Amino acid sequence: MLKEMFSLDGRVAIVTGGAGYYGKPICSALAEAGASVIIASRNEAGCKEYAATLKQMGFLAEGVALDLGDEKSIRDFTKYIRKKYGKIDILVNNAVSREGFKDLEDIEKSEWELAQSINSTGMVLLTQAVIKIMRSQQYGNIINIGSIQGTVGPNFPVYGKTGMSSPLNYTYDKWAMVGFTKWIANYYGKYNIRCNCISPGGYGPGIAEDIGDNEFVSNYKRLTPLGRFADDDDIKGPIVFLASAASAYITGHNLLVDGGWTSW
Template sequence: MNNHSTTSSHALTGKVALVTGGARGIGAEVCSQLAALGAHVVVAARDKTKAESMAAALRQAGLLASAVQFDVTREEDRQAALESLEKAHGKLDILINNAGIWLDSANAATPPDRAPSEAPPSVVRETFEANFFASIFVTQTLLPLLRRSDAGRIVNVSSIRGSLAHLSNPKSPVYPIKALGYDTSKAALNAFTILLAEELRGTRIKVNAIHPGWVRTTMGSEQADLDIADGARTTVQYATLGENGPKGGFFYLDVSLPW
């Protein structure tokens, strides 16, 4: 493992981790990897059946897991998650804001049908609700439980597509596809990461944004570079930071990315 990761297979014993969008894709793999490190993982997903199935599979493998139905855009679900965590654990150690959507085109390998100046308002608004506003409000709701942790960690799963430096650089691999909804929602998520990290700088909570890489999921497409296991690595790395790990940054593995 690299220098920002935990080193023991049971390094997260006694820790509680909640992963939004945890029933499929990168989120499901993050759940598996955190549970393998000893954490009790709360699989949070809109589809209750899929969340419970994922949690059951982890328990069948001898790991600690539970499930919660969680549409991150719904206030009722956010409050229910808070109450469930309070009752079952009394704290939260790791929050992974992983849930997200891509509505600009069929997938991240497909250019949008319309230019940014013509992007449908419904696409932009719905994308921001899931990718940006939900992460803010989930974090605000669960922050009191994170403050009870002796080493709270918040990982905002962003994207290199949220980097203004990359979006404006013709040499960047993300430059050709201009997805207004997704790109701007992730840029806004990066800004939230900076502001929250600064607010919490004097606390034991570390907040970082990460780029998982271009991953072979429904969103990423079959053309992507990484399999799902590799796509979860950066999220897990920053969820398991030691005391001297970074805060308030934007990373892919050990590489610091430009905002």
């Protein structure tokens, strides 16, 4: 039945950056679909707090510390999850460090390397550890959370006179994530491992909390065919679709969830 195709009953899912803006609706969606969700990030307290919230709602969730900038933390985390749950079915690479996010002429080498240690190296090392488990299972599903800025170049005029900008390393990381997605999909498809990417546009709750209402907000809405930012439900649907059997024949795809921003 169609309902069963979207079910994640019995699945074990890891979400990095699980206590953040995108992370919470992602974790909620997977839990609501039936998965046991491991909410992981350096913010251990935040992860445990949100896991408790989901458990109070009757869902299966656990908050676990994970520092993507620390190779030992990645090894220990993966070992713990496999020992406790016996498998890893779904990995959502959602975490992103915004440390050192600057324009090209302002960024220091140390700042660039700090961001890359998490957004690039850490993501690769975690995927490497998890995919070994998935390969032994002959099943796995990896979903990378990209951005519209990994599909089109930044539209700098949209920021107007706000003083805001789009940092170089964010664009660099998100374009790389799409290529990483396709490489994983093509190389590991023979082991029944799928890999897809979701590239969201502007996320309303995050925008509202970070910057409130300004020229950027009105410009962004005006240039988006649907005329608004994404909300939690706009993220939850695509996650469950790509994590479930409903998308069993889809791999190597970058799903744009952007209200039409990139369609011009």
